[in-house]
Amino acid sequence: MSRKRSSKVNSMDVARLAGVSIAAVSRTFTPGSSVSPKMAEKVRKAADQLSYVPNSLASSLITRRTNIVALMLPNLVNQVYSALLSEASLRLEENNKQLLLFTPLNDSDFDRTLQRMLEYQVDAIVISAASISSRMAALCLGRDVPVVMLGRHMPSLSVHSVRGNAEDGGITAAKLLISGGGKRFGIISGSQTFTTMLERQQAILRYLSVIKNIENVAIADGKLTYEGGYQAALEIMSGEDRPDSIFCLTDIMALGAMDAIRYNLNLRIPEDVALIGFDDIPESAHESYGLTTIRTPVRRMIHHMMNLIAPETPLDPPQTIMIDAELVIRSSTRLAVNNSGLDS
Amino acid sequence: MSRKRSSKVNSMDVARLAGVSIAAVSRTFTPGSSVSPKMAEKVRKAADQLSYVPNSLASSLITRRTNIVALMLPNLVNQVYSALLSEASLRLEENNKQLLLFTPLNDSDFDRTLQRMLEYQVDAIVISAASISSRMAALCLGRDVPVVMLGRHMPSLSVHSVRGNAEDGGITAAKLLISGGGKRFGIISGSQTFTTMLERQQAILRYLSVIKNIENVAIADGKLTYEGGYQAALEIMSGEDRPDSIFCLTDIMALGAMDAIRYNLNLRIPEDVALIGFDDIPESAHESYGLTTIRTPVRRMIHHMMNLIAPETPLDPPQTIMIDAELVIRSSTRLAVNNSGLDS
DNA sequence: CTGAAAGCGCTTACAG
DNA sequence: CTGAAAGCGCTTACAG
Secondary structure, eight states: OHHHHHTTOOHHHHHHHHTSOHHHHHHHTSTTOOOOHHHHHHHHHHHHHHTOOOOHHHHHHHHOOOOEEEEEOSOSSSHHHHHHHHHHHHHHHHTTOEEEEEOOSSGGGHHHHHHHHHHTTOSEEEEESOOOOHHHHHHHHHTTOOEEEESOOOGGGOOEEEEEOHHHHHHHHHHHHHHTTOOSEEEEEOOTTSHHHHHHHHHHHHHHHHHHOOOOOEEEEOTTSHHHHHHHHHHHHTSSSOOSEEEESSHHHHHHHHHIIIIISOOOTTTTOEEEEEEOOGGGGSTTTOOEEEEOOHHHHHHHHHHHHSTTSOSSSOOEEEEOOEEEOOSSSOOOSSSHHHHO | OHHHHHTTOOHHHHHHHHTSOHHHHHHHTSTTOOOOHHHHHHHHHHHHHHTOOOOHHHHHHHHOOOOEEEEEOSOSSSHHHHHHHHHHHHHHHHTTOEEEEEOOSSGGGHHHHHHHHHHTTOSEEEEESOOOOHHHHHHHHHTTOOEEEESOOOGGGOOEEEEEOHHHHHHHHHHHHHHTTOOSEEEEEOOTTSHHHHHHHHHHHHHHHHHHOOOOOEEEEOTTSHHHHHHHHHHHHTSSSOOSEEEESSHHHHHHHHHIIIIISOOOTTTTOEEEEEEOOGGGGSTTTOOEEEEOOHHHHHHHHHHHHSTTSOSSSOOEEEEOOEEEOOSSSOOOSSSHHHHO
């Protein structure tokens, strides 16, 4: 069978047909190796004839580089993660690296996932919105594989991290809603296991409290989904002191909240209620929504990630890269009624 | 340095510490191998002590299985692909397989991408909405790696394929718009390089023409994006014989079209114009849209894909699995004015 | 159940 | 520039 023969073609077969050593065929397929054009020509011809495909696993065994980077994402229902993945895939592809994707089912098997990444000898590990034990972090460090956390910082871990400035983002959001005349505030929050959510919320609450002396803020859990945001909005808006301004800790929840407010509660946005989100997912720009939001700087995050996983970048000391918040104003918020909010 | 030592721990180190052979350590880490509990215990202890992580690349060299399946997706801006990826990732994870992701930049390097997949010795190749040369298909077949195309069928290729029934979907959509009283029709189409788009469009046109004798259908290219759909809708609606019914070959374009119709043209949906999409992405269910659509059966597609890439499934003969269209009625279409449309 | 040995397909000093 | 040889870290008949 041609099938059997074909599946066994290796560098020796090519070498034999070309009448050269296996070192020669290895060299012609290794950019930068010293082979005469004549030799390379012979080898390539033989390789083509046999449909030879080099085994990168075997070569990785020796070179100790796989050109595979592992990426761990919590899910893809939130478009931010799609965007992160998409951008990472693009940049990696440009650099001839492969992306090995992991989306752990339950939060509990992060460490097992990490273990599998190491078994595959990945060159680097990128983790978004998930945690990792210090034991595993040490293991990665010990094996010289860089780890970068996206959108989360764990000072105790001594791994790289890249994230938006949640503190700054929260303050910017708070300033905007206040400047728009906001008096009563609500927050639709997400799972507290995501530190980013916590940081955003705390920044907002602190600003409201310290600067504006506002203490009673309605908070509801939007569960990081459209439906959750929808329900959370209904909950928040059913209270006696109905908010006129709502912070949604992610855009996807904000979209749900907007739909609930418009179509279930029949209120106007931003006249009756102003909303601001976080992330800037594509849908937020749709004319149906026009959500004002604090953008998650996906491209810049991936740009820094690429630098951090480069072999030239030392693992130690771990770098913490913080990217400034970027406000995207659309139509879900009110214009400043005066300058007091923005200046204070 | 502990770093250096740690990065060199292999089965020999473990064997030495445990006082056994390397075969023994290999066996304790290979489920189903015959090792006495006593031996396994000794080995595990030594392995833990050294933070040993087996090198799956080395073992793949011998077992000829990597447990890696390669997935090629055109992009992630369309949420259908996110859904496909998400579901595939989930199912693969459950089966202890890894997902190696490829998103080729230009259509031209599909073959090069495929080559790289083979270099990594992936167990299977899954391709969505992209083409592959017959040469590469033969190469995969020759190396015994199953290839399954998602949402596209190429009879000439002799690889597996799984897809929704585009013909049936197109007809279902046409029937619905006709039953809703549609008289003048428009189509917002996508890139013709995607056979699925072509099939949907042809099914619609054929049905309109053959069954209803409707020949002049306005067609505009929506470029498979929200913005493209928006522009295409403006274009189609600016013609003299303004359509009262529009087919959008993907939901994402339908969303753009809806926004254009409502907010730019100030027309009502479905009273002035009815729209139907294809895919059923999450946004289509949002209350702001309520898009009636023909669902792409993502879960069932991935389910079949998993079966097709199983080692038990023979590569030959290639299987073509066709999944029936599923109509999801929401509020962007009109109710049947009478039975004539649905019955004919 | 266990170990010694061959070998998976490649790369890389080393010597020429 | 080229080849012979050692070796990357593992698995698997084979013999005991």
